[in-house]
Amino acid sequence: MASLSSLPxxxxxxxxxxxxxxxxxxxxxxxxxxxxxxxxxxAPPPWTPEIVREKKFVERTPAQAAVLVPIVQRERPTVLLTERTAHLSTHKGQVAFPGGRSDPEDRDAAATALREAHEEVGLDASRIEVLGSLPMYVTGSSFIVTPVVALVRPGFVLRPNPDEVADVFEVPLDFLMNPAHHERHALHWQGLRREWFAMPYQDGERQRYIWGATAAMLRNFYRFMLA
Known part of the structure; x- marks a missing residue:
C-alpha cells in the first residue's frame, strides 16, 4: 500500500x-x-513501532483499512504477498499484503483483513489463525492501516482476483526478519525529504521489490519480534 508510484x-x-x-x-x-x-x-512485550506515519502526498479523506500478514506454516515459514495489477488507481504494480478498505459491516480489523484476503486471492478463513495486530500505520495516501498477523495452514488453493492481483508469491519469514536485507532510501520531493525501507527479494530470476508501506509494516513486525 502506499508510496509515490503515481508520480510520472x-x-x-x-x-x-x-x-x-x-x-x-x-x-x-x-x-x-x-x-x-x-x-x-x-503476551506481547513492551515495544515501540519504528514507523507509524508517512508524509502525506495525496489530499483525501482518511479511510480505515486492514491488511493480512499471512505467515504460511511451511518447514521454513513464509509470508504470502501479492503484486497489485498495473491498472489500479492507487498503489498499482506494488507488492502488498492482501487487504483493503474497511466496510461498515466489518466488526473489526481482523474481519476486514480476512474478507479482503478472500476477495483478493481466495484465501479461505478456515485455514487462517489470527494471532493479533500490529499498531496502525498511516500511509501518505491517507489510509489508516491495521496489520493483522495470522498463521496459515498449507494446502490452500488460491484464486487471485485478476482485477486487483497480478501475482501471488511467498517470501521466507527469516529473510524479512533479517535487517541485513532492509535497505533505506531517501528522495527529496515537494520540498520534503521522504524516506522508506525496501526489502528486495530475488525469487528465482525475478526480483520482488518490497518497499513503502509494506516494507515499513514488516520493519515494525521485526521490531516487535526482536523486543
Whole structure:
C-alpha cells in the first residue's frame, strides 16, 4: 500500500540507497516457529513501532483499512504477498499484503483483513489463525492501516482476483526478519525529504521489490519480534 508510484517515471529502485541495516541482529529462528509466534502475541512485550506515519502526498479523506500478514506454516515459514495489477488507481504494480478498505459491516480489523484476503486471492478463513495486530500505520495516501498477523495452514488453493492481483508469491519469514536485507532510501520531493525501507527479494530470476508501506509494516513486525 502506499508510496509515490503515481508520480510520472518514478522508479523506487533508482532512488539513492542511504544504507543497509546489516549491523542490527536478526530475529532468531526459534522465535519464528508457530508456537513461538502464538506465545509472543498472547503476551506481547513492551515495544515501540519504528514507523507509524508517512508524509502525506495525496489530499483525501482518511479511510480505515486492514491488511493480512499471512505467515504460511511451511518447514521454513513464509509470508504470502501479492503484486497489485498495473491498472489500479492507487498503489498499482506494488507488492502488498492482501487487504483493503474497511466496510461498515466489518466488526473489526481482523474481519476486514480476512474478507479482503478472500476477495483478493481466495484465501479461505478456515485455514487462517489470527494471532493479533500490529499498531496502525498511516500511509501518505491517507489510509489508516491495521496489520493483522495470522498463521496459515498449507494446502490452500488460491484464486487471485485478476482485477486487483497480478501475482501471488511467498517470501521466507527469516529473510524479512533479517535487517541485513532492509535497505533505506531517501528522495527529496515537494520540498520534503521522504524516506522508506525496501526489502528486495530475488525469487528465482525475478526480483520482488518490497518497499513503502509494506516494507515499513514488516520493519515494525521485526521490531516487535526482536523486543
Amino acid at each position: 517515471d518514478f522508479d523506487p529502485r533508482a532512488v539513492p540507497l542511504v544504507g543497509v541495516d546489516s549491523d542490527l541482529p536478526a530475529v532468531p529462528a526459534a522465535a519464528q516457529t508457530p508456537a513461538a509466534l502464538r506465545q509472543r502475541f498472547a
